[in-house]
Structures are given as C-alpha cells and as structure tokens.
Amino acid sequence: MELIEEENLLYKAGDTGIFLGKVEENAFHQHYALQLTIGIDEAFEMESEDGVVLSKSLLIHPQVSHRLDSKRQKVLVILLNPASTLGHFLAKHMTSAPIEEFTEEWVDYLRMFVQDLSKNEINEKTFLSACINSMAEFNSRCLAAKHDIDKRVLASLQYLDRHTREVISLKEMAEEMCLSESRFQHLFKEETGISYRRMQLWKRLLASFDYVQSSKTLTEVAHQSGFSDSSHYSKTFKESFGFSPSEVLASSHLLID
Known part of the structure; x- marks a missing residue:
C-alpha cells in the first residue's frame, strides 16, 4: 500500500473493521466479511472477475474476489460480520448480486462524518463513535427481518x-x-x-x-x-x-x- 499525503485510519471493534484512507496497488483478495466501500468525494474503481466498476458506494458479499483502487481519493471501508444481525440483513434482505450499488441514506450520514473529521470539526474518537452508533441505528431496521442463521x-x-x-x-x-x-x-x-x-x-x-x-x-x-x-x-x-x-x-x- 502506498501512503498518499496522510496517514490512513484503521479501527477494529470486535468483529467490525473500519478503514479510512487512500488505496493503490491492491492485489486481488477475498474474505469472509461483508464489505461496504464508500467514496467520499469521487468514485472509486472496484475490479472483480466480472470486470471493473466505477462507483461511489458498493456492497460486496463475502468470498467475492476483488481489488480496490481509490483513484487517489479517500474511501471509507467497513467490514461487517455477515452472521451478525446487520450483516445478515444487508446480505440477505437488501442485496442480491455479489457486488451491488448501495445507496441507502445511511451512506450519506457516513460521508458526513468523514467530512466533519476532515474539517477538524470532530476528532477520530468522535468520528468512530458516530460510525458505530449509526450502524446501531440502521440495525434497528434489521430487527423486523427474519434472522434465521442456525x-x-x-x-x-x-x-x-x-x-x-x-x-x-x-x-x-x-x-x-x-x-x-x-x-x-x-x-x-x-x-x-x-x-x-x-x-x-x-x-x-x-x-x-x-x-x-x-x-x-x-x-x-x-x-x-x-x-x-x-x-x-x-x-x-x-x-x-x-x-x-x-x-x-x-x-x-x-x-x-
């Protein structure tokens, strides 16, 4: 990974991971987590076996091989456990394709938090708390859905x-x-x-x-x-x-x- 202009932020809370920064020279990889990738100002490039997608917000299902190029722009990447209530709801009830555009209002709130951090209106701790709290609020929509993992x-x-x-x-x-x-x-x-x-x-x-x-x-x-x-x-x-x-x-x- 090439560090561009400023240090990236990497945060782990339990089985949730948050990355904020710029990404280049990313090799193809796959993982168990459900991945939400958000472009803050501009679109990023996501490549998979099906080709290249230019997008500002994508949800990637587990075990999907992909590589990310943020195009020298800042991206927010959230890794969620697909067996969690929120992860299960997103994977089973809100998306169907392995890689899909994700345009829920929640994304706009997450971008706003990043912008506040960039303007020094909030610090890193407040930013991360806002992200985690917003997940909890979005999670309330999941409670009505059938969460039927064995x-x-x-x-x-x-x-x-x-x-x-x-x-x-x-x-x-x-x-x-x-x-x-x-x-x-x-x-x-x-x-x-x-x-x-x-x-x-x-x-x-x-x-x-x-x-x-x-x-x-x-x-x-x-x-x-x-x-x-x-x-x-x-x-x-x-x-x-x-x-x-x-x-x-x-x-x-x-x-x-």
Whole structure:
C-alpha cells in the first residue's frame, strides 16, 4: 500500500473493521466479511472477475474476489460480520448480486462524518463513535427481518471468538455442537458461505490486530494470534486484504476498541 499525503485510519471493534484512507496497488483478495466501500468525494474503481466498476458506494458479499483502487481519493471501508444481525440483513434482505450499488441514506450520514473529521470539526474518537452508533441505528431496521442463521453455527462462531489463540479441530467443534463432522461442515458452509477452516483463519486474523500494539515483531503477532509463523500469518493476511500486514501497519493509524 502506498501512503498518499496522510496517514490512513484503521479501527477494529470486535468483529467490525473500519478503514479510512487512500488505496493503490491492491492485489486481488477475498474474505469472509461483508464489505461496504464508500467514496467520499469521487468514485472509486472496484475490479472483480466480472470486470471493473466505477462507483461511489458498493456492497460486496463475502468470498467475492476483488481489488480496490481509490483513484487517489479517500474511501471509507467497513467490514461487517455477515452472521451478525446487520450483516445478515444487508446480505440477505437488501442485496442480491455479489457486488451491488448501495445507496441507502445511511451512506450519506457516513460521508458526513468523514467530512466533519476532515474539517477538524470532530476528532477520530468522535468520528468512530458516530460510525458505530449509526450502524446501531440502521440495525434497528434489521430487527423486523427474519434472522434465521442456525443457532449451532452461531454458537460455533462464538466459541471461536473465545478461543482465537487455539486451533480448534473440526472434530472437536462438531462434537461441541453435537453433530457429525460431515453434517457440521456442510451446515457451517451453507450458513456462512465459507469453510470452517477458512472461518477459523479469519477469526484469528481479526484477533491479530489486538496484539499489534503490544508485540515487537510480526512473528510475535503471529504466535499470539494462533498462526504457526509470520510467513503463514502474512500469507493469510494478504489473501484476505490484498496487502501484507507490514504494508498496512506502516501506513495506518491503528485504533482498537
């Protein structure tokens, strides 16, 4: 990632990620999260297997290979857990295509928050609080929608959240959920759109951000978050974000909640 003019802002709160900045030379990647990308002033370029789209606001479904070029403009990227109430509602009830224009009024509020931050009318903490609160308000629309993800899958996701530094085998998790390995694996993929193994890697990848500020090297971060070594961690990171962890962390101001 090339740092342009100013430092990027990277924020993690639980399983929600927020990035504000400018992006170039992004490699093709895919991840479990539902991705909302918003151009603040101008359109950005999003490329997928279906071609290139120029847009000011796109919602990208999980496991869709893509690459982002912000065209030297600032973009706001929000990564949401598709198994959350908000993520499930957006993916199942508000969109149908893998990559789709998203023009809800919520987007306008998010742009306004960025503009207030750029004018120094609010600080970073207030900006991030405004983004998170706006999600909560938009989330109220989700409560009336049928949120029908299987409870055993939800329980397994919560179990992974509690054990991010461990490798929980498929056999162990299936037994925890009182299912056969094959049944659990099929149910998990059907409900989340990703294999159990890839989900566990994604959960550990998110958890790794919590250790960045207290660790001196990527090897320490990798070991703290359950990866075998820094090479495995860096490979997984780039496959998920299109950049190496060193590129992202060198150009971003990281905040953890």
